[in-house]
Amino acid sequence: MKTFIETKGEILQENEVFMANCMITIPRTTMSVYSFAVDGVLIDTGSQSLRNEFNHFFKTCDFDQVVLTHFHEDHTGNAALIQQQYEVPIYIHQMSTHLTKQPQRIPVYRKEIWGDVEPFTSQPLSKTFQSRKDTWEVIETPGHSKDHVAFYNQSKGILFTGDLFITPKVKLVLVDENILSTLDSLKKILAYDFEQMYCCHAGLVKNPKAMIHLKIDYLEEMEGKALALSKKGKDVYEITAELFPRNYPLIAASNSEWSAVHMVRAFLNRG
Numbered sequence: 001m002k003t004f005i006e007t008k009g010e011i012l013q014e015n016e017v018f019m020a021n022c023m024i025t026i027p028r029t030t031m032s033v034y035s036f037a038v039d040g041v042l043i044d045t046g047s048q049s050l051r052n053e054f055n056h057f058f059k060t061c062d063f064d065q066v067v068l069t070h071f072h073e074d075h076t077g078n079a080a081l082i083q084q085q086y087e088v089p090i091y092i093h094q095m096s097t098h099l100t101k102q103p104q105r106i107p108v109y110r111k112e113i114w115g116d117v118e119p120f121t122s123q124p125l126s127k128t129f130q131s132r133k134d135t136w137e138v139i140e141t142p143g144h145s146k147d148h149v150a151f152y153n154q155s156k157g158i159l160f161t162g163d164l165f166i167t168p169k170v171k172l173v174l175v176d177e178n179i180l181s182t183l184d185s186l187k188k189i190l191a192y193d194f195e196q197m198y199c200c201h202a203g204l205v206k207n208p209k210a211m212i213h214l215k216i217d218y219l220e221e222m223e224g225k226a227l228a229l230s231k232k233g234k235d236v237y238e239i240t241a242e243l244f245p246r247n248y249p250l251i252a253a254s255n256s257e258w259s260a261v262h263m264v265r266a267f268l269n270r271g
Contacts, residue, residue: 009053011060014204015196016156020057021203022050026113028249033074033114034200036160037061039131042088043151043160044069044200048077048115058082067129067138068092068122069162070148071099073106073114075200080118093147094124109253125149139189143182144174150185152192159194159208166201168214171244172251172258179263180270183219186212226267240264 009022018037023030024047035054036043042063046054055078065088068076079090079100092100100122106114125138131153139150144163151160164185173179190212197208205211222243229239244260251259 007050007053009050009056011057012203017158017196017198017204018057018061019198019203020046020054022046022053022057024050024113031113032201032203034198034203035078036198037063038153038158039133040064041129041131041136042066042082043198044075044162045078045082047074047113048117049113051078051081051115054078055081058086064088064132065129066090067125067151069150069160069200070145071096072145072163073104073110073117075162076100076117076120077115079122080120083120090120090122091125091129092122093149096147097122097124107254107257139192141185141189143178143180143185145177148185150189152189152194154193157193157195159189159192159197160200161189161197162200164189165197165199165205165212165215168211169218170215170263171246172248172260173262175257175259175262177262179219179266183216186216186219222263223267223270226264230268236261236265236268239268 006025009020012019012021016038020035021032023032033046035046035057040063042061045066066082071092082088083090100120102119104117106116127138129136129138134153134155137152139152141148141150141164148162148164150162150164190209197205199205225243226239229242240261
């Protein structure tokens with residue numbers, strides 16, 4: 001039985017960037033996922049569960065290639081549809097090109113929310129790619145996933161960060177997410193000169209560098225607190241309960257695939 005109760009979408013524009021903000025509502029929670037189009041490039045394809053909403057966006061866009069920030073189903077869910085309808089090349093990190101060719105095993109709760117990923121043909125991203133007018137840099141930003149990348153346009157001062165940022169005060173992470181790598185990747189992108197930052201779950205992020213600093217400071221603060229509590233003899237579960245006391249429904253729904261304990265464990269392993 002499907003858990004979502006409502007889907008909707010809207011098309012927005014910010015300067016040269018067109019974006020689809022498509023939303024899915026499940027009990028007590030509404031989640032957004034974005035796809036972006038700029039200068040003939042489509043960035044991420046959204047989820048299959050929001051296919052109707054995203055398909056309307058695709059039909060209004062003018063693009064001749066697709067680049068993917070990472071392989072997760074809420075970013076690749078409509079890649080096969082796009083390939084069938086528009087016959088454009090799709091690019092992803094080289095470590096994931098083999099994954100796109102085969103059916104995926106997605107946990108039931110994630111499939112109910114985001115849908116499936118049908119196989120599609122992909123090509124490996126290089127260090128740069130060319131849009132119609134500009135050259136874009138592909139920045140390795142592992143953490144949320146091993147294959148995660150960001151896309152940077154120096155001439156326009158634009159950065160697309162996929163799932164690197166999302167929110168400054170993250171409470172839950174996936175079991176295979178490496179929050180220490182995320183922290184390193186956040187520090188890495190600060191070296192770039194940009195004024196516009198687009199996140200695949202938050203859309204346009206205002207005051208982007210300040211928000212990145214806020215997330216870095218928050219994660220380092222949580223790491224310091226976790227290590228201090230560990231020195232007092234508390235274990236990973238006691239520390240998690242103290243630092244992240246709220247019991248989010250997603251923890252139980254995902255059988256703890258999403259949990260703050262994965263962050264705390266990473267902090268303690270480094271400390």
